[in-house]
Amino acid sequence: MSRFLASALGAAVLLGALSSVSVAGNPDPAFSTWDNLVGCSPKNLTAAVATRYRFTGTLRDGTNQPIPDFPASQVELDFTSCSEGHIGIPLDLQPDADGPSNLNGQVVWTVNLTFGGNDPCEVRVLVQNIVFKTLAAHQNGVIGIGGGVRSPDANGDGIVALGDLGEFQGEFVNNNPNNRFDYKGDLGPTFDGITALGDLGTFQAHFVAMP
Numbered sequence: 001m002s003r004f005l006a007s008a009l010g011a012a013v014l015l016g017a018l019s020s021v022s023v024a025g026n027p028d029p030a031f032s033t034w035d036n037l038v039g040c041s042p043k044n045l046t047a048a049v050a051t052r053y054r055f056t057g058t059l060r061d062g063t064n065q066p067i068p069d070f071p072a073s074q075v076e077l078d079f080t081s082c083s084e085g086h087i088g089i090p091l092d093l094q095p096d097a098d099g100p101s102n103l104n105g106q107v108v109w110t111v112n113l114t115f116g117g118n119d120p121c122e123v124r125v126l127v128q129n130i131v132f133k134t135l136a137a138h139q140n141g142v143i144g145i146g147g148g149v150r151s152p153d154a155n156g157d158g159i160v161a162l163g164d165l166g167e168f169q170g171e172f173v174n175n176n177p178n179n180r181f182d183y184k185g186d187l188g189p190t191f192d193g194i195t196a197l198g199d200l201g202t203f204q205a206h207f208v209a210m211p
Helices: 003-023 162-172 197-208
Strands: 055-058 075-078 106-109 123-127 130-135
Touching: 162 197
Parallel strands: none
Antiparallel strands: 055 106, 075 123, 123 130
C-alpha cells in the first residue's frame, strides 16, 4: 500500500470517527419521531383519561439512539401560525414539553395542552429552535386526515359549551367529501379523519369534566 493511500485511508477513518462523536447525544431530526396531529382542551387534565389530548415524540441522536433527560425547555410546540382564538396558550405561543425526555427519549405534552380552539393552522415541533417536524395545516378535500388543530372547545373561549357542540354537529352531518373540515369534528384523541360517534364521546367527556 502506498504511503499516500495509507494516509488517505487514515484520514477517512479519522473523519468517520469524528463524525460519530459529533452526532452522538445530539438530537437529530432524521431519527427523531413525532405524532402527526395535535389536539387541545382547557379541560385536558380533568377529562376522562382515555379522552385527554397527548402529543408525544422521541428524541434520537445521529446514531439512532434515544436521548434521555433532554431539557423540556428546549423542546417546544410552535403555534405561532395559529390565529383562531387559542385561549390559554402562553404568550410566546410555544409551550414547552411537560418535562424532560424519559429513558427512552420520549417527550410528552399533556399539561401544556390545556387550552382550546379549533384551527386549520400548521404546528411545528422545535428542538433548540430548530424545526424537527411540521404538522400539516388543514387541506380541504384531501383523502384521509386533513391536518389542523382539534379541540372540543371549538371557539377557544376556554369553555366547552353547547356552542362548540354546534360546530361539531355541522361537521358530523357534512356529507360532502370535497368540502371537509375534519379539524372541527375529528376530535380524537385517536385521529382518523372521520367525524363519528366516538368523537362525540370525546366532546361529552370534556363537556362534563370539572373546570
